Amino acid sequence: MNLVWPSHEFLPGYVAALERGWSPNNLRPVARQEELDLIHADPDAFLASLVDREALGPPVRMPDGSTVPKLPGYRRWIWDGEFCGSIGLRWQHGTNELPAYCLGHIGYGVVPWKNGRGHATAALRELLRDAAAEGLRYVEITTSPDNIASQRVIDANGGVLVEQFVKLPSLGGTPELRFRIALA
Template sequence: MQLVWPSREHLSSYIAALERGWSPNNLRPEAGREDLAQIHADPEGFLASLVDPEAKGPPVALPDGDTVPRLPGYRRWMWDGEFCGSIQLRWQPGTSALPDYCLGHIGYAVVPWKSGRGYAKAALRALLPEARARGLDHVDITTDPGNIASQQVIRANGGVLVEEFVKLPGLGGTPELRFRIDVRALR
């Protein structure tokens, strides 16, 4: 598995995953349908929107429908000859802190038919040096307390549990675990 930049070359495989019901957003399952609509309307614009290190894109929709300012960030796609998942890095320039509406620096999702192959663990490991290169001291990653697989991915990459909290109502108001990975310690 390797991380690739979203591109025309990989787009048909991404579309196939969306058409099978997969969503790149664990909090907003409808995001997959929204991506399909954007791709059909403007494939090049959609691909460009996935790489936005200057936060020039539109505000981000929360699960409750509210919108919040976009953070700088980008998505990379997991690729093993076909699309197998997505991982995203987001940050605030000049600080490792995030606004309260952003649960973490990194989010990832593997298509169900490729789970259990270590792809999320490898993708996270590959993305951590990029976070350090963006000036971050650490990254925060959150997961549902019942998502043991995600917790294992995070811990395998040096993640340490720092808190259990309740998400803001706009993000679902449910319990969540926050892990931290010190990217300064990476070799």
């Protein structure tokens, strides 16, 4: 398993996953079709939008349809010879804090046909090095209480449960668990 930067070389695998019904955004499944539309309209602009360390891109659409300012960050693709999923890192310059509308520093998803192979665990381990290089002292990652697989991924990477909370209404208003991983 490798983390690759989104590029034309890997784009057909990403498109195929979207066309099979996978969405890179578990809070907004409609993001799947939105991304397909963006790719078909301008693949270069779509790829460029996935790496935005200065948060120059457009606002982010929330599950309730509202928008919030984009944070600095990027997405990497999980690759094992074919597309397996994506993992993203977001932060605010000069602080470890995140705004209330952002559930965590890292979000990830593996396509269902690649689940159970350790890809998410390995991808998170690799991205933690990137987070440290960005100057973060720790990362926070959230997951639903019933997502045992994600909790195992976080635990395998040193995650410690910090709190159980209820997400903002704009994010669905459902229970969530927040984990913290200290970075060396």
